Amino acid sequence: MTTFDAGGITLHKVREHVWEIPPEGGMRVPARVFASERLLEEIAEDKTLQQLKNATHLPGIEKYAICMPDGHQGYGFPVGGVAGIDAENGCISPGSIGYDINCGVRMLKTNLEYDDVRGREEQLVDALFEAIPTGLGGGGIVEGDRGTVEAALESGVEWCLEEGYAVESDLAHCEDEGRRPDADPAAVSDKAKDRGRNQMGSLGSGNHFLEVQRVTDVFDERIADAYGLEAGQVVVLIHCGSRGLGHQVCNDYLREIEQAHGGLLSQLPDKELAAAPAGSQLAEAYYGAMCAAINFAWVNRQLITHRTRTVFEDVFGASWRDLEMELLYDVAHNIAKKETHAVDSGEKELYVHRKGATRAFPSGRKEVPEAYRDVGQPVIIPGSMGAGSYVLCGGAESLDVSFGSTAHGAGRLMSRTRAKNEYWGEDVQEDLRDREVYVKAQSGATIAEEAPGVYKNVDEVVRVSDELGIGDKVVRVTPICNIKG
DNA sequence: ATGTTC
Numbered sequence: 001m002t003t004f005d006a007g008g009i010t011l012h013k014v015r016e017h018v019w020e021i022p023p024e025g026g027m028r029v030p031a032r033v034f035a036s037e038r039l040l041e042e043i044a045e046d047k048t049l050q051q052l053k054n055a056t057h058l059p060g061i062e063k064y065a066i067c068m069p070d071g072h073q074g075y076g077f078p079v080g081g082v083a084g085i086d087a088e089n090g091c092i093s094p095g096s097i098g099y100d101i102n103c104g105v106r107m108l109k110t111n112l113e114y115d116d117v118r119g120r121e122e123q124l125v126d127a128l129f130e131a132i133p134t135g136l137g138g139g140g141i142v143e144g145d146r147g148t149v150e151a152a153l154e155s156g157v158e159w160c161l162e163e164g165y166a167v168e169s170d171l172a173h174c175e176d177e178g179r180r181p182d183a184d185p186a187a188v189s190d191k192a193k194d195r196g197r198n199q200m201g202s203l204g205s206g207n208h209f210l211e212v213q214r215v216t217d218v219f220d221e222r223i224a225d226a227y228g229l230e231a232g233q234v235v236v237l238i239h240c241g242s243r244g245l246g247h248q249v250c251n252d253y254l255r256e257i258e259q260a261h262g263g264l265l266s267q268l269p270d271k272e273l274a275a276a277p278a279g280s281q282l283a284e285a286y287y288g289a290m291c292a293a294i295n296f297a298w299v300n301r302q303l304i305t306h307r308t309r310t311v312f313e314d315v316f317g318a319s320w321r322d323l324e325m326e327l328l329y330d331v332a333h334n335i336a337k338k339e340t341h342a343v344d345s346g347e348k349e350l351y352v353h354r355k356g357a358t359r360a361f362p363s364g365r366k367e368v369p370e371a372y373r374d375v376g377q378p379v380i381i382p383g384s385m386g387a388g389s390y391v392l393c394g395g396a397e398s399l400d401v402s403f404g405s406t407a408h409g410a411g412r413l414m415s416r417t418r419a420k421n422e423y424w425g426e427d428v429q430e431d432l433r434d435r436e437v438y439v440k441a442q443s444g445a446t447i448a449e450e451a452p453g454v455y456k457n458v459d460e461v462v463r464v465s466d467e468l469g470i471g472d473k474v475v476r477v478t479p480i481c482n483i484k485g
Numbered sequence: 486a487t488g489t490t491c
Contacts, residue, residue, distance in 0.1 A: 100486040
């Protein structure tokens with residue numbers, strides 16, 4: 001049997017791209033890493049594998065804890081981690097969802113071709129940067145009072161539709177039609193709501209961005225056609241989350257759960273995994289608040305969509321409908337959802353925790369929107385600024401292998417601190433410009449932190465997903481211009 | 486990720 005020694009943690013190769021850490025000590029189930037050897041070597045360099053082992057201690061965890069090929073260490077639970085946990089007898093763990101609740105990505109289509117944009121990249125990137133709030137702190141497309149935030153928390157993209165920031169087809173092409181029915185705005189603190197008041201429609205900072213791209217490779221003509229994508233087409237990728245509001249929700253409930261459920265916490269190897277037992281008041285309240293924050297993030301991406309359409313109308317002198325700027329899909333990367341999955345004991349309702357992982361349901365699942373139900377849901381995987389991104393299709397194996405999930409991006413290779421030591425923002429910006437990628441950001445430090453070299457190879461991440469059959473390659477896109485925080 | 490330090 002092939003093994004991989006990661007400094008005290010031994011992984012056994014189950015089959016191509018599947019590595020297992022067998023249970024020991026308090027591990028309730030094995031841990032599995034889905035990676036090529038090259039990616040596994042990168043994953044083994046930080047605390048990811050130890051964090052993955054720790055996650056297997058969570059009560060009610062089914063099958064195995066998963067690390068995706070883009071995995072790296074996070075708060076308590078790895079980014080790129082998936083855990084399916086019994087929703088009746090298990091628990092829910094905010095750190096296994098992430099601070100940025102419903103950080104996610106959506107793709108807007110256009111009928112423009114690369115030639116329509118060439119020579120106008122700077123005009124376009126300047127107009128986008130001018131129109132769309134970026135960076136840390138306040139300033140949104142919509143500024144409201146607490147009631148405005150509550151409406152967004154309750155209704156998600158439906159609120160945008162009522163307010164004229166969305167059309168019906170936007171709802172039809174969003175995960176959950178842009179509204180989580182389990183949202184409970186009353187479970188979100190006033191402090192969190194107030195942080196959201198002036199952040200509705202803002203990109204934020206870090207790895208968040210808006211990027212104009214062109215389709216450069218088509219791997220599956222049939223599915224690309226079903227998605228309305230073709231070679232040469234210009235598309236827009238919007239990557240952001242729930243800003244300070246989601247962060248506050250996570251923080252509020254972590255503190256409350258640590259206080260109220262110290263007994264459970266004492267059984268866990270890492271305080272950062274703090275979890276509320278399924279059925280407890282705090283589990284219900286956190287789930288309701290998290291679902292509300294999910295809605296908030298969808299509103300955020302929808303408002304940015306609305307503004308992006310306006311910018312394209314100005315720059316290209318045609319209405320967004322004539323430019324056919326339809327939403328392809330919107331996927332969440334940091335989320336837990338009640339879903340039914342097959343486990344040893346039969347069909348069971350689980351809290352599927354996906355932290356830096358994407359739902360990747362194949363054809364047939366009822367959650368896949370009608371437009372894509374025959375082929376499977378689109379999965380959008382952003383790479384780094386220079387590297388390009390992918391659209392995949394939910395794979396036939398995903399339900400058996402990964403609770404219907406795949407990777408979410410390239411995954412960091414090094415910390416932000418180390419990135420700033422190794423790169424200088426202006427230099428990175430110039431290098432990208434030499435490759436005809438126009439980047440505009442609030443902060444040079446952010447460009448350094450997000451330099452292409454601080455990320456794993458997205459092509460390799462996607463190759464593993466495709467070869468495992470959990471998310472299948474459809475098209476690859478290449479960046480044209482990018483705005484960041 | 487984040488009013489970038491609970």
